[in-house]
Amino acid sequence: MFTIGDFAKHGRVSVRMLRHYDAIGLLRPARVDPFNGYRCYEAAQLARLNRVIALKDLGFTLQQVQSILDEDVSADELRGMLRLRRADLAAAVAEAATRLTRVEARLRTIESEGHMPVDDVVVKRIPAVRVAELTGTAAGFEPEHISPVIGPLFEELCRRVTTAGLTPTGPSIAYYTPAGPDGGEAVTVHAALPVAAAPQDGHDFAVVDLPAVENAATIVHRGSMDAVLSTAQTLARWIDGTGHRSTGYARELYLEADGDPETWVTELQEPISAH
Secondary structure: OEEHHHHHHHHOOOHHHHHHHHHOOOOOOOEEOOOOOOEEEOHHHHHHHHHHHHHHHOOOOHHHHHHHHHOOOOHHHHHHHHHHHHHHHHHHHHHHHHHHHHHHHHHHHHHHOOOOOHHHOEEEEEOOEEEEEEEEEEOOOOHHHHHHHHHHHHHHHHHHHHHOOOOOOOOOEEEEEEOOOOOOOOEEEEEEEEOOOOOOOOOOOEEEEEOOEEEEEEEEEEOOHHHOHHHHHHHHHHHHHOOOOEOOOOEEEEEEOOOOHHHOEEEEEEEEOOO
């Protein structure tokens, strides 16, 4: 048997924690000396302690932990529960990281207000282009809605275009259209690759011609699209400040989009009315 101090050392927990577990009936000592009240534990009790700590670290309350262990859950059942809980926590961590990225992007935008050079904006004609495309629907135009849709669309489109034996003839393009009169704020997301191919029924993607944009205000964004907000708002300020009017969502032309997103180069192309 182990003293409470030695058992705590082997279990990598505190003596105070073991006393608390004893008080609430979660992990009783194997023996309590009737004369001095010293608690003693057996090595076999480390198995229950490991389960208590694992369940607690995965977010279960001590009351829930006790209910789970008192039901004599098998090791396989416990592993399954822990895997599910781990998946939930991993998803929560990923969501928190994404939310932090958005907060940081918004903060950079606030800090750069009035300092972004608007002379980087160029007005030009965007020629018509034939593209292979796949579409999806996002709940809104916010990054948290667009990102989970556009990434998988491009991955699937690249796979299908390659399978069809086609080679893209230029950089990939993303563009957006309203989802419909009853779609509310929903947006149709278009992932597109320029191709030299005629529309045909045999493809499992659409081949469409994007019309030319006679007047587009363009600006180059360098870095991840998660941080595009400052660049996009610089473009918006230029459009408003020069008396133009936006006539639709900006296209995104991915000039360099391989490897680390922080090295990406993307041209935003927003259609505008002529003076």
